[in-house]
Amino acid sequence: MAIHFIKAGLQTSIQDAGRQGLMHQGVSTSGAMDTTAMAMANWLVGKPKTSALFEFTLIGPAIEFSQSLDISITGAKFELTLNNLPVPSYQTIHVKAGDKLNFGKRLQGARAYMAFTGDLLFESKVLPDVLGSKATHLTAGYGGTDGKAIRNDTSFGINLPEKKSQVPLRVIDHKKVYHPGHNYFLRCVLAPESSLFNAAQRDNFYHQAFRVNPNSNRMGLRLEGEPIDFHRPISIASSGLIQGSIQIPPSGLPIVSSVDGQTIGGYPRIAVVISADLAKLAQLAPGDSVMFVKVSQEQALTILKNKQQQLSQLMLE
């Protein structure tokens, strides 16, 4: 065994780029919530950017390695130690048999990622693809490690490539990508029902800082604040529900759909978070504040292009 989880952490699962083209059968995308952090972690260990890796939530794990490996940690900021000495995130780390990696206090963000060289083995087998992906859907119970979160005292093997090419030490200046602290701005554009909300409802939505409710998960982020007041309920026929959709249920408190969200929904949507900001949803921790900022389609596209350009500059092959 190569990677032994002494403690698994609060919610640890295997994720990758998820499933595409199956929403019409009710299968959500799943996969790493912070796709930027996933790409960076994999790049740091010299693997394709969408390779399977571990996703940790709010409380990180304690891991013992029993084999030499290159690993990397990205995403939420934790006090990380390797054999009780501080170790940095966002760079290649070489670990040896007997090394202990510990995730201490969480400083910022909600989800961290750990990538590793080689292919992961679970119960002595290469982790299978379910519907084309190794991503774990925790609520519906499929993919990853039998559809479940990783438990304490779980071990994984690693199949290293026969001719082990040395991974060069890589470092990412991740501060150039984002460093949000505890106050987030999520930029958004129109949703199908945006026009059904009146001016007062829209004002309320765009002019307050919501707080992230602890009941948030990979399906959706629940927000607290001054409810959007419905004088008259907005009733719509259920339709396709995509990542980043900001639904306003009868309570008036927004729910932002995320990677494991249901594929069809029936609540009116006031806006949709732009593609470039979807990865931020992964890092919203309970109590963090969120403000929504309206942008145009053209701006959204420019922001996306710039982000991709920036990422490719940070991760030169």
Added chain:
Amino acid sequence: MSNILTLKNSYHIVENGDSAITLLFDLSPSEQLTKVIIQLSTLLKRRYNDTPVLVELIPAYNSLTICFNPLKLPIQTLKRLLKELLQEDLTGYVSQARLIEIPVCYHQSLAPDLDYVASYAGINPQEVIAKHTKPEYLVHMLGFLPGFLYLGGLMPELCCPRKQVPQLRIAAGSVGIGGDQTGIYPVASPGGWHIIGQTPLNLFAVGEEEPFIAAPLDRVKFVEISLTEFNKRSEQLT
């Protein structure tokens, strides 16, 4: 909604974020409309076959949501293409619809809310079963959970408002009624529907080549089975 003229005047295309658009029809759900939506989805899939331009096509009662890569396909091009396709006659779609029989055991041990639904409807449980197994339900779409079928055709007498407080866990295969809908929970999940029975079939067969038992435009008929039969078929599955 049987002619092409009605269709041409009753849709609009709305933006749905920066990488999706939704085609919305101002029409009530019907088999005709579902045929048009599935036909459109098929045509779009064919047009962009094997290219990463279209990411998802999600049909629903009166809409089709199209997720695309905005870096590869400008939103205006996609809108124009949709408008072109809508000029064509989409009403003649011939699907390979099947009639799928779904065995359901309505035994009280698997039907905690059957008595409630019966008393709400003012009939006895046997009559609920008779009315539930009578129609051939139309599959409008799949969604919500993997393999969940949105079925049309529940008899109005069986409509029953959802529970005020959803149950924390409903077993996979549970057959329920919620509002004017009936359906089967493909995986264990929380839910607010009234459970009137359970099927031994697996609606989300992970790992199988065909994980889902039905597709849009198929018809579904519930067939009552005994508890003995249910147990036998459940064992065969495991």
